[in-house]
Amino acid sequence: MNRIVANYFNLSVMRDALPDVLHGFGITLLVSVCVIVLGLVVGLCLGVLRLTPLRPIRFAIAVYTDVFRTLPQLVIIILLYFALPYANLTISPFATTVLALGGVLSAFAADIFYAAILAVPQGQWDAAKALGLKYPLILAKVILPQAVGLAIPLLTNRAIAIAKGTALGSAVSLPEMLSTSQSITAIIANPSPITLAAAFYLLLFIPLVILSRRIERHAHGEQHRAGARR
Amino acid sequence: MSDLLENFANWESLQQIYPLLLQGLRLTIYLSVVTLPLALASGLCVAILYSFGNRVARIALLVTIDALRSFPVLVLLVLIYYGLPFVGITFSGFWATVVAITLNNTGYFGEIFRAGLLSVPVGQYEAAAALGLGRWHTMLLVVLPQAVRKVIAPLSGNALELVKTTPIAALVALPELLRSAQVAQEQTYNPTPLMAAAAIYFIILWPLSRWVSVLEFRAIARR
Numbered sequence: 257m258n259r260i261v262a263n264y265f266n267l268s269v270m271r272d273a274l275p276d277v278l279h280g281f282g283i284t285l286l287v288s289v290c291v292i293v294l295g296l297v298v299g300l301c302l303g304v305l306r307l308t309p310l311r312p313i314r315f316a317i318a319v320y321t322d323v324f325r326t327l328p329q330l331v332i333i334i335l336l337y338f339a340l341p342y343a344n345l346t347i348s349p350f351a352t353t354v355l356a357l358g359g360v361l362s363a364f365a366a367d368i369f370y371a372a373i374l375a376v377p378q379g380q381w382d383a384a385k386a387l388g389l390k391y392p393l394i395l396a397k398v399i400l401p402q403a404v405g406l407a408i409p410l411l412t413n414r415a416i417a418i419a420k421g422t423a424l425g426s427a428v429s430l431p432e433m434l435s436t437s438q439s440i441t442a443i444i445a446n447p448s449p450i451t452l453a454a455a456f457y458l459l460l461f462i463p464l465v466i467l468s469r470r471i472e473r474h475a476h477g478e479q480h481r482a483g484a485r486r
Numbered sequence: 487m488s489d490l491l492e493n494f495a496n497w498e499s500l501q502q503i504y505p506l507l508l509q510g511l512r513l514t515i516y517l518s519v520v521t522l523p524l525a526l527a528s529g530l531c532v533a534i535l536y537s538f539g540n541r542v543a544r545i546a547l548l549v550t551i552d553a554l555r556s557f558p559v560l561v562l563l564v565l566i567y568y569g570l571p572f573v574g575i576t577f578s579g580f581w582a583t584v585v586a587i588t589l590n591n592t593g594y595f596g597e598i599f600r601a602g603l604l605s606v607p608v609g610q611y612e613a614a615a616a617l618g619l620g621r622w623h624t625m626l627l628v629v630l631p632q633a634v635r636k637v638i639a640p641l642s643g644n645a646l647e648l649v650k651t652t653p654i655a656a657l658v659a660l661p662e663l664l665r666s667a668q669v670a671q672e673q674t675y676n677p678t679p680l681m682a683a684a685a686i687y688f689i690i691l692w693p694l695s696r697w698v699s700v701l702e703f704r705a706i707a708r709r
Contacts, residue, residue, distance in 0.1 A: 263572040326688050326695040328650040330657075331664055335684055338668070339677035342493040367699055371706035406706065417647070423558040427657055434561055438568065447569040454561055461556035469552075 266448040273440045273449040280436030281456050287353055287432060288419040288460075294358035295418065296411070299365020304395065306370045317366065324363035329421045332356040337428040353425035353432075361418045368410050372403040409475040412468040420461060433457070492676075499678040503670035507682055510666025517583060517662060518649045525588045525648060526641075529595025534625060536596075537603045551600070554593030560654050562586040567658045579660035583652070591648050598640045602633035639701035646694050663687065 306317045324332070333356040340347065347355070376399050384394040426435035437453035536547045563586035566577055577585065606629050614624040634641070656665035667683035 259573055264569070322692065322695065322699075323688065325699065326691045327684055328653045328664070328687060330653040331684055331687055334656075334664065334668065335677075335680055338671065339494070339680050342677050343490060367702065368706065371703045375707050410702075410706070420558040423560040424654070426560070434558070434564060438564055441568065447565075447572050450561075450565055450569050454557065454565060457558060457561055458553065458556050462552060465552050465555050 263446060264448055264451045266446055269444065269446050269448040270452045273437065273452060276440060277433060277437050277449055277452050277456065280431060280433035280453070281460075283350075283430065284422050284432045284434075284456075285460070287350065287357075287422045287425060287430070290354045291357040291361060291419055291422065292415050294354060295361025295415065296365055298358065298362035300369050302362060302366035303369025303373065304400075306366065307373065321363040321366050324359045325367070329357060329360055329418070330424050330427060332360065333424055333428060349425060349428040349430035352428050353422060353430050357418055357421050357424075360421075361415060364414045364418075365407075365411060368407045368414070369403065372407040373399060375406055376402045409468075409472045412464075412471050416461065416464045416468055419464075420457075423457075494677055494681050496674070496676050496678040499670075499674040499676055500682055503674060503679050504682075506666045506670045507663065507679065507686065510661055510663035510683070511686060513580075513661060513666075514652055514663040517580065517652045517655060517660075521584050521587045521591075521652070522645060522648055524584065525591035525595055526645075528588060528592040529597075530599050532592060532596035533599030533603055536600050537625075537629075538621070547596075551593045551596045554589055555597065557590065559586055559590040559651050560657065562589055563654055563658060579655060579658040582658055583655040583660060586654075587648060587651055590651075591644065594644050594647075595641070598637050598644060599633065601640075602637035603629060605636050606632050639698070639705050642694070642701065643698045646691065646698055649691065649694075 302317050302320070306314055308314060327335075333352055336347065336356050337349065337352045380398055380402065381394060384398040389398070422432055423434045425432045426438070429435065433453045433456060434450075437449035440449040441447050532547055532551060536544055539547060563582060566586050567579065567582040570577065610628055610632065611624060614628040619627065652662060653664040655662050656668065659665065661669065663683050663686060667679040670679035671677060
């Protein structure tokens with residue numbers, strides 16, 4: 257028991273490691289926020305753009321979403337970081353992680369937004385047209401607000417799952433929380449910093465996981481009530 | 487352009503390193519084939535325990551599920567592979583990865599099965615009880631088949647995500663497909679091995695990924 261405490265919950269070790277781990281936590285947080293913002297914005301744009309009747313554009317978007325949905329996140333990160341320099345494009349670990357994970361989230365979000373837009377009943381389009389609204393206005397004021405409501409429960413789950421991938425940045429030496437705590441552990445031969453990092457991950461993601469459960473339950477509740485009305 | 491091709495799709499390099507990639511692919515498949523059933527089974531166990539449990543047990547299980555879902559899988563892997571040896575528990579890279587991915591996905595699969603079990607109407611339990619079926623028979627013969635059918639889409643989606651997490655084994659030096667490609671790259675000095683590994687991942691996973699997209703699209707359309 258003492259051995260476990262001394263190794264994993266060594267308070268003096270944790271106190272020494274805290275500033276560095278906190279710095280890593282800041283980077284983890286920053287990358288997560290960038291990934292979510294980039295992923296959702298690009299995903300929304302692609303989802304809307306996919307409504308176009310132009311086939312080449314629809315095809316290009318489908319290829320993009322399928323590639324990013326299918327390849328493992330770590331493979332995309334490694335590919336961006338270690339392969340792009342051969343095409344004379346070198347990007348920082350931070351940019352690599354944000355672009356890779358943001359790309360993955362945008363692919364999932366594009367599919368979700370697209371499906372949600374199509375799920376809005378045709379009558380809504382017709383009614384808005386009958387009111388004399390122009391296409392961009394119909395989309396922005398009538399269709400998207402309803403579609404986003406449909407998309408949110410699915411998006412929160414995806415966004416959280418992908419934001420957790422920031423730890424993968426350690427593979428390209430991004431100084432985020434996991435790699436920071438791991439290198440301290442390697443130096444002082446005590447894994448308490450990793451425990452500390454794990455605790456911070458819990459602190460960051462448990463509220464989000466619980467929130468997503470709430471949102472999902474809320475969405476299902478609405479569904480049941482809607483069903484009862486019919 | 488020819489420069490790019492020479493680097494990213496170099497035929498000679500490919501011929502030189504493909505045995506390495508095949509070996510890596512074999513390990514990736516082995517890793518997936520071992521981990522997926524384990525994670526499915528433990529997720530199902532957690533969900534069934536939840537539905538049988540009293541209030542206290544339910545809260546404990548829910549906390550477990552949420553905690554397991556909150557850790558990035560790589561954090562679990564680092565804890566197991568680099569942390570546990572300090573108290574004398576040593577896993578090989580392979581089994582550390584299996585345990586980490588299984589633990590993480592116990593949370594995900596547990597939550598999916600739990601939602602599925604909850605979606606089966608109480609009348610089904612009552613009807614089974616009226617027929618004289620015991621608790622376990624009710625679960626296995628009546629409730630579970632209906633529950634699983636309702637969550638096929640998220641189950642397949644998560645199975646795909648599970649296979650997609652296996653490359654993290656590369657970070658504990660297990661020579662699966664990604665790691666093999668990285669090793670090969672150090673021999674060829676061009677990114678062809680990485681491109682080839684990505685292509686292999688895509689070819690193998692794309693059918694499943696496409697199918698999951700279709701299921702997901704239908705699920706949204708039905709709302």
